[in-house]
Amino acid sequence: MEKTVETSYNELCLTAKQMHEDLQLSLAQLGQLILSSVTLLLLIFSVWTFKRNKFALHYNFMLLITNIIILYVLHSVTLIAIELRYQIPVIFNYDPCDLLSPTWMNVLFRLPCYVYTTAYVLFHFALTTERARATIFAKRYEREGSNYAVFSMVIVWILTAVINGFMLILAWNDPKFHKPTLHIVLTTDSNSTYLIFTHFFFVTVIIITAILDYFLLYTNRKNKSKTEDYSLSRSYQINENIIVMKLIWPLDVCFAIVFAVYLIGTGYLRFIRERITVAHFVANYEVIYMILPMHSIVVLLFYLHFVKRNKSRASSVAVEPGDPTQLHFEQLESQWTATQKRKSR
Numbered sequence: 001m002e003k004t005v006e007t008s009y010n011e012l013c014l015t016a017k018q019m020h021e022d023l024q025l026s027l028a029q030l031g032q033l034i035l036s037s038v039t040l041l042l043l044i045f046s047v048w049t050f051k052r053n054k055f056a057l058h059y060n061f062m063l064l065i066t067n068i069i070i071l072y073v074l075h076s077v078t079l080i081a082i083e084l085r086y087q088i089p090v091i092f093n094y095d096p097c098d099l100l101s102p103t104w105m106n107v108l109f110r111l112p113c114y115v116y117t118t119a120y121v122l123f124h125f126a127l128t129t130e131r132a133r134a135t136i137f138a139k140r141y142e143r144e145g146s147n148y149a150v151f152s153m154v155i156v157w158i159l160t161a162v163i164n165g166f167m168l169i170l171a172w173n174d175p176k177f178h179k180p181t182l183h184i185v186l187t188t189d190s191n192s193t194y195l196i197f198t199h200f201f202f203v204t205v206i207i208i209t210a211i212l213d214y215f216l217l218y219t220n221r222k223n224k225s226k227t228e229d230y231s232l233s234r235s236y237q238i239n240e241n242i243i244v245m246k247l248i249w250p251l252d253v254c255f256a257i258v259f260a261v262y263l264i265g266t267g268y269l270r271f272i273r274e275r276i277t278v279a280h281f282v283a284n285y286e287v288i289y290m291i292l293p294m295h296s297i298v299v300l301l302f303y304l305h306f307v308k309r310n311k312s313r314a315s316s317v318a319v320e321p322g323d324p325t326q327l328h329f330e331q332l333e334s335q336w337t338a339t340q341k342r343k344s345r
Helices: 001-019 023-052 057-093 103-136 147-171 192-224 232-273 278-289 293-307 325-342
Strands: none
Touching: 001 023, 001 278, 023 057, 023 278, 023 293, 057 103, 057 147, 057 192, 103 147, 103 192, 103 232, 147 192, 192 232, 232 278, 232 293, 278 293
């Protein structure tokens, strides 16, 4: 019995060696490594750009955006760690069995990817609800504190923990989960249906978020044209809402398309799994998964383009909520300058 187990383990090691020497898989892993590294570099540059060209945005919005930035870092660092985990043993003199992934490694390296997907979707929805409040309470929203952002953060992280915790429990109850695997993975027969359900739930949330974003953009543009019940606070908040919605609406539409393509691609790959080798399955999965770090790069490039295009409307000072006097004078000065420029033409 022990000899049979040892033989089976040695065969698994040999399969792992052959799999990670496959050219298609090696190129896919290299692509993931490059894309994740580029994402981190763009993220650093985006933060530096924001500090130089600050928009006067409410602290609720900024706190939620900070969480999304943290998710980008978590996702990119995790993908880099996964690819290096396989590249280093291959480059140096290695034991093929070192390529097998024990249970703790599967959890440590793959769980952050699921956390990223879950929290990213939910935080985008939270951003939309925050802008909805800024639209409804435009006249007094600038004087509100950051309680709503803190509340949203708590809810999002609790939901993320529950959704992924249940996925992990389902995997843990599968006997195959506790055996070494050829690749870092958390998907088992026990949780595959649950994962498909959660992914389609995420797509639904993303689509709803994109629709609400467009509705908020339309509503704020409509409110901007109204002249009755005018106030400087309301006018400022509406302008802020329009700027923000112009930024996040295209990104939500883009993510809805990207995530739908990812789901269709991985679904088809699982459908033909029995017809291809393990190496080709993992390689194709890596290629399909590349669409997520690619999306991150597109988001950051779009943000940099957005900042460049709206530089003239950016404020060099971020105003704290609860300080409306300073905000009023700054906005009055901005509006006066714009009026004088129009008159001089």
